[in-house]
Amino acid sequence: MLRTTEEKLDLSTGGYGFAIAISYRGLDVSTFFLLILASMLFSSEVGSGTIKTILTRPLRRFDLLLAKYLTALVLVVIATLLIGGIGLLSGWAYYGLEDLRESNYVIYTQRQLLGNLGLAYLFCIIPLFCIASLGVTVSTFSNSTGAALGISIGIFIVLELLCLTRLRTFLFPLERFTPLLLIEDMADGLPFNWWPDIFHCLLICSIYTVLFFIISTISIKKRDFLV
DSSP: OOOOHHHHHTOOOHHHHHHHHHHHHHHHHHHHHHHHHHHHHHHHHHHHTHHHHHHTSSOOHHHHHHHHHHHHHHHHHHHHHHHHHHHHHHHHHHTOOOOEEETTEEEEOHHHHHHHHHHHHHHHHHHHHHHHHHHHHHHHHOSSHHHHHHHHHHHHHHHHHHTTSGGGGGOOGGGGGHHHHHHHHHHTTOOOOOTTHHHHHHHHHHHHHHHHHHHHHHHHHHOOTTO
16 A cells, blocks of 8 residues: 655665655656646747647648647656756765665665666656646637636646545546555565555556547637737
8 A cells, every 4th residue: 555655755765765755856846847748848939929820731630730749748757867867876975875775685676676767767758748748738728828827737736635535546647656656665574565556647648648648639729810
């Protein structure tokens, strides 16, 4: 069973635990940066009027939307690489990243720990991309960057507050922490298993991402950008 983020962050588990703790902070910061950047992908072009020039070319609106989502995905991958790189570098610099031992007994090898930690960062891409997709979707409805930013952040904050209720199981905002919460059990030397929690994380985030993509597709097809 997952422990809460607050309980996790109080633990001291050497280099791997320190790397994960740094990564938590990175996730918090990058979440809002990604949401802000994604919210600007359409709204900035609409606000400046460049969308009219783009749409006069032989370019389908769906292709334009797909390009925005791919841009958001690239931003998410870059952010994840930075989170993982800074976290691992910090853990290595302060405590080292060796085998996890208890006396002379090896609980987990360095290869097992780094491999699964790398997999955790890879899993983080899905919930972060879901959050960025929210920003892109709101951006397709907005005429100004300021409105897109305010609405995106407002929706996200409301969803995070709803995660404090029983609705958390059906919402995506806190799923961005799930991969690290799971891998920290391994860093603590505890029995470790990805399933079923990671399956729930990936499923919920994938469903919302597809939903956002459908909504944004309908939005750009119906909207008259040339007015």
